Amino acid sequence: MxxxxxAAAYIxxxxxxxxxxxxxxxxxxxxxxxxxxxxDEDSLTMAAEAAAxxxxxxxxxxxxxxxxxxxxxxYREKQSSSLLATILDLRRDxxxxxxxxxxxxxxxxxxxxxxxxxxxSADRLLVxxxxxxxxxxxxxxxxxxxxxxxxALVGADGEALTYLGGYGLSDDITDIWRRDEDRxxxxxxxRFINTEGYLALMKEAIGRLLQQQGLSxxxxxxxxxxxxxxxxxxxxxxxxxxxxxxxxxxxxxGEAGYCGAAHPLLLLASxxxxxxxxxxxxxxxxxxxxxxxxxxxxxxxAKTSPGIxxxxxxxxxxxxxxxxLSFKDIVEPLPGEPFRLSPSASVTWRERxxxxxxxxxxxxxxGEVSFPIQRICNQCRSVDNFEPVxxxxxxxxxxTYSQDNLAGRPDDPVIVQTVAQxxxxxxxxxxxxxxxxxxxxxxxxxxxxxRKLHDLGGFHNYFWxxxxxx
Amino acid sequence: xxxxxxxxAIIGMGCTQFGELWDKGLNDLAIEAAAEAYADAxxxxxxxxxxxxxxxxxxxxxxxxxxxxxxLKLRDIPIIRNENWCASGHIALYEACLAVASGMFDVVMAxxxxxxxxxxxxxxxxxxxxxxxxxxxxTSPGSFALIAKRYFDKYGISDQxxxxxxxxxxxxxxxxxxxxxxxxxxxKLTLEKVVNAPIIAWPLGLFDCCGNxxxxxxxxxxxADLAKNFRDxxxxxKGLGVSMDSVIPHNRSxxxxxxxGALQNSSRMxxxxxxxxxxxxxxxxxxxxxxFTITELAIYENFGFSSPGGAREDILSGFFERGGGxxxxxxxxxxxxxxxxxxxxxxxxYEVYKQLQEKVDNPERQVPNPRLGLSHTFGGPPQVSAxxxxxxxxx
Numbered sequence: 001m002x003x004x005x006x007a008a009a010y011i012x013x014x015x016x017x018x019x020x021x022x023x024x025x026x027x028x029x030x031x032x033x034x035x036x037x038x039x040d041e042d043s044l045t046m047a048a049e050a051a052a053x054x055x056x057x058x059x060x061x062x063x064x065x066x067x068x069x070x071x072x073x074x075y076r077e078k079q080s081s082s083l084l085a086t087i088l089d090l091r092r093d094x095x096x097x098x099x100x101x102x103x104x105x106x107x108x109x110x111x112x113x114x115x116x117x118x119x120x121s122a123d124r125l126l127v128x129x130x131x132x133x134x135x136x137x138x139x140x141x142x143x144x145x146x147x148x149x150x151x152a153l154v155g156a157d158g159e160a161l162t163y164l165g166g167y168g169l170s171d172d173i174t175d176i177w178r179r180d181e182d183r184x185x186x187x188x189x190x191r192f193i194n195t196e197g198y199l200a201l202m203k204e205a206i207g208r209l210l211q212q213q214g215l216s217x218x219x220x221x222x223x224x225x226x227x228x229x230x231x232x233x234x235x236x237x238x239x240x241x242x243x244x245x246x247x248x249x250x251x252x253x254g255e256a257g258y259c260g261a262a263h264p265l266l267l268l269a270s271x272x273x274x275x276x277x278x279x280x281x282x283x284x285x286x287x288x289x290x291x292x293x294x295x296x297x298x299x300x301x302a303k304t305s306p307g308i309x310x311x312x313x314x315x316x317x318x319x320x321x322x323x324x325l326s327f328k329d330i331v332e333p334l335p336g337e338p339f340r341l342s343p344s345a346s347v348t349w350r351e352r353x354x355x356x357x358x359x360x361x362x363x364x365x366x367g368e369v370s371f372p373i374q375r376i377c378n379q380c381r382s383v384d385n386f387e388p389v390x391x392x393x394x395x396x397x398x399x400t401y402s403q404d405n406l407a408g409r410p411d412d413p414v415i416v417q418t419v420a421q422x423x424x425x426x427x428x429x430x431x432x433x434x435x436x437x438x439x440x441x442x443x444x445x446x447x448x449x450x451r452k453l454h455d456l457g458g459f460h461n462y463f464w465x466x467x468x469x470x
Numbered sequence: 471x472x473x474x475x476x477x478x479a480i481i482g483m484g485c486t487q488f489g490e491l492w493d494k495g496l497n498d499l500a501i502e503a504a505a506e507a508y509a510d511a512x513x514x515x516x517x518x519x520x521x522x523x524x525x526x527x528x529x530x531x532x533x534x535x536x537x538x539x540x541x542l543k544l545r546d547i548p549i550i551r552n553e554n555w556c557a558s559g560h561i562a563l564y565e566a567c568l569a570v571a572s573g574m575f576d577v578v579m580a581x582x583x584x585x586x587x588x589x590x591x592x593x594x595x596x597x598x599x600x601x602x603x604x605x606x607x608x609t610s611p612g613s614f615a616l617i618a619k620r621y622f623d624k625y626g627i628s629d630q631x632x633x634x635x636x637x638x639x640x641x642x643x644x645x646x647x648x649x650x651x652x653x654x655x656x657x658k659l660t661l662e663k664v665v666n667a668p669i670i671a672w673p674l675g676l677f678d679c680c681g682n683x684x685x686x687x688x689x690x691x692x693x694a695d696l697a698k699n700f701r702d703x704x705x706x707x708k709g710l711g712v713s714m715d716s717v718i719p720h721n722r723s724x725x726x727x728x729x730x731g732a733l734q735n736s737s738r739m740x741x742x743x744x745x746x747x748x749x750x751x752x753x754x755x756x757x758x759x760x761x762f763t764i765t766e767l768a769i770y771e772n773f774g775f776s777s778p779g780g781a782r783e784d785i786l787s788g789f790f791e792r793g794g795g796x797x798x799x800x801x802x803x804x805x806x807x808x809x810x811x812x813x814x815x816x817x818x819x820y821e822v823y824k825q826l827q828e829k830v831d832n833p834e835r836q837v838p839n840p841r842l843g844l845s846h847t848f849g850g851p852p853q854v855s856a857x858x859x860x861x862x863x864x865x
Contacts, residue, residue: 338589341597341606348602355603370721372604378722400619400727404612404671407596415607417616419720419727429720431607442623453606463603 002118003159004295008053008304009269010046010130010149011035011256011311013434013470014318018143024321025138034257036318037147039327039412040433040451040465043070043130043262044080046149048087048450050265051128052392053304054151060088063153064122065095067113069105069129069261071178073098074452074460084128086356087450087462089390095122099261103176103226103287105129106150107264110283111293113154114163125154131260134328136184144229145185146257150265160272160302161281161295167209170289173197183330198232198286199239205290206240206282213294217241221279223248224267226286228258242282255312261287270308272301306470314470316436326411336410343457353388358448358464360426361386369426389424391448396420396428396466398444403437420446420466434467445469473743476864478567479697479704480689482511485820488685488807489654496525496585497541499686499813504542504581511690511700518690519575520548522565524558524582525812527589538581555849556759557712558582559687559815560856564710566691576692582817583686584810592682594811599717611671611679614762614851616720618673620727621768625779633673636763637664638785640677640805643760646792647802649835654683654808678763683808687816689823694864705823708842709746709859711739715852732855733772733848740857741774744842749774753796753859754840755825757818759848760803769848770798792835800825800835818845819858826862 014036022029037046047068055063066088068081081096099105106129113125130149135141175193177186187193202225210216223242227233230253237243252259252266259266264285271281275297284292306314318324325331353359354372361373364387366380371391376383399419407415416432418440432440433451446466453461484506486499494502508514523538535549554561559582566580586594598613599605622632644659659677667675697704713735719725737749746752758773760766767785770776775796776784784790790798801807801821804814821830822843830836841861848855 336596337591337593338595339597339606340595341602342600343602351601355601368723372721374721400616402612402615402619402671404607404609404615405669406593407607407609407612407671415609415612417608417612419616425723427721427723427725429604429718442619453603456602461602461606463606 001159001162002114002154002156003162003298004268005153005155005158005160006054006056006302006304007152007265007269007272008050008150009266009308009311010050010053011308012037012041012046012147013314013316014038015315016318016324020319020321021143021324027138030143032254034143035146035148036324036327037132038433039409040453042074042452043072043132043149044068044074044083045450045452045462046147047128047130047151048084050149050151051084051088051126054153055088055126056304057393060090063090063094063124063126065097065125066090067097067099067109067125067127069099069109070131071100071103071105071261072132073100086352089357089392103260104285104289104291105287106261107283107285107291107293110152110154110264111166111168111291114166114293117154117156118163123156127152127154127265129262129265131262133185133260134183137325137330141185144258146252146259148256148259148262148266150262150269152265152268158299160297160299162298164294164296165209165213166291166293167205167212168289168291169201169205171201172288194232194235198228199236201290202236202284202286203239205292206284209282209292209294215280219280220247220282222271222275223282224264224271225284226258226263226267227253230254251312269304273303273307275301311470323411333410339454339456341456343461345457345459348461355463358390358392359388360391360424362389362424369424371426371428389426391422391424391426391428392464394423394448396422396446396448398440398442398446399427400442401432401440403440416440418446418466428466430463431465432467433465471739474567474571474710475708475743475745476694476706477571478707479692479694480707480823480860481692481697481700481704482507482513482690483688483820483823484510485652485687485817486685487652488683488810488817490587491684492587494684496537496583499585499684500538500541500581500583503583503686503688504579507688507690513577513690513700515542515544517577518544518547518579520569520578522562522569522578522580523549523551524553524562524815525551525584526553526555526558527584527586527811537583554854556761556809556811557815557847557849557854557856558812559817560819560845560847560858561712563689563816563819563858564712564856566689567707567710570691570693576696578691580689580691580816581686582813582815584812585684586682586810587684594682604718611674611762614765615671615674617727617768617851618764621764624728625782627782629673633665634661635782635785636673636678636767637661639760639763639766640664642791643799643803643805646800646835647806649832650802650806651831653802653806654681655806674762674764680761680804681808683810685807685810685813685817687813687820689816689819703827703862705826705860705862706864707858708861709740709743711736711857712854713739714854715850717853719852728768730768730772730852732850732852733769736855736857737773740859744859746859749844750796753842753844755800755822755837755843756796756798757801757803757821757845758798759846760799760805761809765848766798769846797837800837815845815847815856818847822860826860
């Protein structure tokens with residue numbers, strides 16, 4: 001049987017009170033917060049965090065494919081899923097596919113994965129999504145959009161949710177779009193989107209799915225339905241009869257915002273945290289048509305850590321609208337000190353086992369573990385006599401650190417250099433992210449997370465950082 | 471390992487004014503330092519058989535040793551450029567000493583020159599090393615500050631106490647620098663001002679960090695047996711030590727950020743050559759690498775000036791102050807001269823040379839009756855450390 005083995009969400013550490021955007025423009029504020037990708041995050045790193053949590057300690061050899069969905073992929077021409085496959089240390093012969101351009105691409109990817117597994121062409125597929133859309137300054141969307149990532153592991157066995165079926169329709173409608181050259185999301189009149197787009201097509205897809213399954217709305221215990229805002233959400237639930245108590249809730253919308261293509265997976269992870277045996281779970285998503293999937297909780301739902309409430313609570317309040325504009329590349333602040341680094345695509349490629357797969361080396365002679373990989377052992381000097389050790393999932397603790405107040409980007413200047421003692425014995429040297437520098441102390445537990453370090457060379461340079469546990 | 475002791479002598483040195491020298495280029499600095507050294511040694515450009523040059527940045531790499539040949543017109547002789555971070559100046563001296571000790575040359579030059587203030591930025595830039603990402607936001611203050619947390623933790627020193635402890639090093643060096651005409655900064659500091667200055671990388675505040683300056687220094691080196699042909703008071707090289715660690719020892723288990731192999735090995739090599747058993751007692755003056763105050767503290771212990779954990783007591787008792795048991799950085803150090811990277815090792819050696827000749831440019835900081843002095847630079851941390859010990863008598 002095909003189904004969902006596990007799912008996880010990633011919500012950035014930075015949270016911004018919507019009043020900050022509102023007051024910058026002297027306009028009305030929506031309630032709650034929006035999540036904000038850090039200056040070292042993008043749709044790929046957020047998807048990678050969710051994917052790592054989703055995989056947990058499970059065997060990575062068995063993953064046959066990785067899908068990545070986003071309307072804000074880090075590259076227009078260059079695959080993100082193959083980079084994810086490397087970061088997640090998956091097999092070389094995984095099927096890597098990117099999905100894009102549509103807000104429902106996260107759910108489309110999930111549906112295709114479920115259908116592939118159901119058809120027997122793969123045993124395990126990892127579906128990921130990340131999103132960080134940019135709205136016009138002053139717009140409603142500026143407040144409503146959130147940044148985040150999600151992931152779901154689809155499998156032929158060990159599934160917690162069994163796949164019962166799906167329905168999709170496509171319908172060309174220019175209601176929400178970005179042309180190739182557009183930075184900001186453009187929309188037609190809101191009433192047009194709602195009546196002819198979102199409400200009409202979602203209602204149709206959900207209705208058809210229930211009909212196909214011989215069910216009514218009353219049979220649905222839980223629904224994960226993304227909506228661009230609270231009002232549309234309420235209207236859709238009412239019109240589909242899914243407005244029963246506790247059936248469909250979206251705490252993410254208020255506390256993190258609408259995370260576009262990643263939102264269906266974020267909501268799936270949210271539903272799975274509390275779903276009970278026998279629950280029928282409906283997933284749906286909108287964008288130039290609509291899709292809906294039906295699943296049933298048939299197995300033990302594994303908890304992924306940290307949970308969504310924990311991720312919403314764990315936060316650094318981001319209070320500067322000027323810095324927000326800079327993080328979103330809308331304004332360019334005073335340049336900082338120049339980098340003294342030589343970016344090189346060939347170095348990054350050659351060193352990918354260390355830099356991206358996060359492999360260290362364990363000496364087969366004396367057991368010393370080093371990161372990055374050392375061909376000659378740091379201790380006993382034996383040559384090319386090591387096995388790789390994946391450090392990315394390991395626990396670590398701060399061995400020493402410093403806080404340089406000037407070394408970062410002009411809009412994010414504080415840099416916490418850290419030496420972390422990892423569980424395997426390796427020492428990790430790098431930067432600490434998502435921390436309150438004042439709270440850092442020796443012995444503090446940390447874990448590793450992939451982040452974007454800079455764009456020298458005209459490409460994204462990713463590497464690992466450490467961060468406090470959330 | 472053999473010894474360089476009493477085989478080589480320095481017969482002339484020069485050192486420019488250090489500072490933000492907007493009206494001087496790399497060539498001007500090299501010319502000024504060399505001119506003073508020529509005059510001091512009583513030689514001319516035509517006497518120089520080889521030149522060992524240290525510079526990091528100027529003119530941003532890719533120029534080999536031509537900065538020296540272009541500026542000084544030292545054409546048609548070997549010019550060897552080295553780039554070993556902050557220890558480059560000492561390594562130029564090291565190469566020069568080996569060159570004359572081998573018998574291959576009689577008179578050679580070691581030249582350290584650095585023009586930092588042409589980059590348009592007050593700092594040294596962000597990022598280090600050969601990887602695009604491994605040291606992407608590595609900076610000097612952020613790197614040296616890594617020492618502080620471990621040191622304070624190991625010896626039970628509170629944040630406030632630690633901040634004041636290293637602050638005293640800044641106060642000492644600035645007091646010395648106020649008596650040093652060629653230094654960049656001549657201002658005295660109070661401990662209160664040091665402790666309350668803006669934090670660059672905790673616990674390093676503005677005054678715990680050395681400045682970025684321009685400068686050059688130069689040494690003329692010959693064989694010891696030829697030295698008296700040039701002057702009555704040559705300064706003899708007693709010991710040299712250079713020790714290299716890796717660029718990221720951070721990833722080595724057991725590396726504790728308190729004990730530095732490069733510091734310990736380089737000083738041990740030099741002590742053994744010089745026949746020094748107890749540097750604390752036997753040295754009369756020392757110029758060590760005070761790029762940051764915490765660095766100077768770490769050097770006290772790694773060099774055996776203080777016992778392990780004993781730096782606190784020595785700092786509080788004024789042992790390293792002018793008039794103390796072992797005056798350290800009596801010219802103001804990097805704190806007051808700034809750190810034009812490739813020049814600093816020779817600038818520090820210049821001070822020791824002048825001290826041992828009792829010809830310091832301001833008698834207020836002359837150490838009485840000096841016999842042995844040490845100069846030292848440390849790049850990293852903690853990649854490379856280089857030490858030179860000099861004396862004013864043979865034997």
